[in-house]
Amino acid sequence: MNSSGLSSTITLTKSQQQAVEHKDGAMLVIAGPGSGKTRVITSRIAELIKSGVSPYNICAITFTNKAAEEMRNRVIAMHVSGGVHISTFHSLCVRILRQYAAKAKITPNFSIYDDSDQKKCIKEAIKTADLDTKNFQPRRMLEMISRLKNNLESPQTLEADNSGDYFSKCLSKIYKNYQAILDKHNALDFDDLLLKTAFLLRDDADVRKQLNDRFKYLMVDEYQDTNHAQYQIARGLAMISGNICVTGDPDQSVYGWRGADIANIMAFEKDWPNAKVVKLEENFRSGAAILAVAEKLIGVNKNRKAKKLIAATDIEAGVTSECLEDEQAEAVYVADYVKELIAAGSELSEIAVFYRVNSMSRALEEAFIDGRINYQIVRGVEFYGRKEIRDMLAYLKVVTNPDDEISLLRAINTPPRGIGKVTIEKIGDYARQEGVGLYDGMVRCASGEILSRRVGQKISAFVCMIENFKKHIDEDVSELIDVVFHESGLFDSLKIEQDSQGHSQAAAIDNIYELINGAKKFDENSQEKGLVNYLQQIALFSDTDTYDSQSGKVSLMTLHAAKGLEFDNVIIIGAEHGILPHERSFDLPSEMEEERRLFFVGITRARKNLAVTMSRYRTVYGQTKRTIASQFLFEAGIAPEQEPVFEAYESPKKSGYGYEDNYSQAEGESPSKAVSSGGSSKGAFTAGEMVSHKKFGLGRVREFHNLGGSSVVMVQFNSGQTKSLMLKYANLTKIG
């Protein structure tokens, strides 16, 4: 999203014009990369207002806070009066849920739980279900619950369905417990924000009517990445007016793992039968050479609507690729390449490096520091994930929401106050007897005879402190944080640490001051003030929100974070089998296609120069392993000249994390042959056929997914195991 060309006098193409002028009814804008989508959306908002629609009646939903902010600025720059609601789905839901809290059966001061909060809750939920965390891994359970929530399955509906097997019954129980814990804490997780809003819209005609009246014109960007809950929310919001305009690109759907359903955009015309469909296929961003690579790659995907990438500029573009020895060499290569770009006149902020996983930034950072290149890592959790920040936020959450036990338990012993497990348990038991929350239990214990005098005093002191903080709740958030910082003892304990450990801890105190500074900005600028608002807003900050286009630094980020951005120069590192595509995606063709789209997204961020690198060896989890070139390099026609041995392989699942057990068989094979021939097992398979595999022996084909060069066969082997194999590498022989 470049900020240039904001002037409303700028000329639009015919199709852009069509999209901008469309007013009433449904519209689907299929917008390829670089097709001026953001400009279309903002121009349309301006056009709606010009035609007499009140800004107050317009709602635009973006994918990230950053995108929302940017769009807000653009709308303002168009000299259109304010009042348009622009936010992410999640922020919108927070607003709705607070406004209609009673109807949603929650209280408006709810906490929003992040990953680590959720993890604590799920562990407790598993324990109270009398199950163990070995067989029911917290992470996995959370993932499945998230999936359920995204599909709007409540614990009740799940429990009512008695048909499930043992595992689903356990899951159902865990889900129920987990939700009970969240309810008790007056807390919502990310998925709840969507689910509760969707239910509210579905079940309460009054609310639905009011919101439809409020948001007469709804626009949803990045529609290809909406999940079922978001889809239902959008539908609910536009149900009466029918004025829904969605924009997106199925080829850029990269959040399937988070429940995003590409079918939402594919089936839009069915949902809204009179929908106008506009395709934006002209690309104003990238040079033709880059587009050719992108188009070649994405063309391999099977499940897609055909769409062109038409170069609409005469940018001279270049695409290079390089194979380096290991990740250090790769990072140094990138640093040198960046220096060349700078020498050639490029701005640092016009250079970006993308990678598949966050951990890959490390080698880059070292090389950039060595090379004295200024960089920014687009990764936000960093700051809000720091211990001292979380500690501080825990206090604030307790102040707004004493039922938030996760925060309460954190705050009560940071810094240590000599209140231990036993005491907490005692109070917990007492509170349960009395039918009150833990905090209220403390309040009562502080004066009662439940605890020893000594402990009672400690509790009393803590409760008094929190109650005292509550008095400041209507002051500026920044002031309250300052008060909490000093009166809670957090400052003292950090100071002591700092003094004893030299200056290594100085950052902790500075971080709190930075938090205070951020809060000051919130106090000054935010539309809706107050502590609860502040906390709920912070909870929704994300990685991509930290990207600063004006930083004057090279940007490093994951491919996911790169969505929606553009740079003159893009470098994508780690184009290796197992990384891009990621090994966790090997089993499902749909996931392989998503990986391909991810690479596609990365490629199409570049205006002038695209460089792709891989390395021959990579150290993962402390072990150095030989790598295999990504098939995507070949599909896109950009394999490095100094070509790596492209080895035949089997799906490396279950054989550990490395690929070592399949790299022996390849030594002699000619790489180019292995690729272009498509392997030895050509043609189609059908379910039921008997096949033979070198290593796994005999088996029967269960599924065949014809994906051209990357077809996948799922085979159930006689050994009992079922494997998904890439057809062209699996070396399957048909039997009989």
Next chain:
DNA sequence: TCGGCGAGTGTTTTT
């Protein structure tokens, strides 16, 4: 009560 230490474990992407 709490911090330190050692064994064990798990590794994608993020609102």
Next chain:
DNA sequence: CACTCGCCGA
């Protein structure tokens, strides 16, 4: 390799 968890000693 890095992080978490649980146990033990002070």
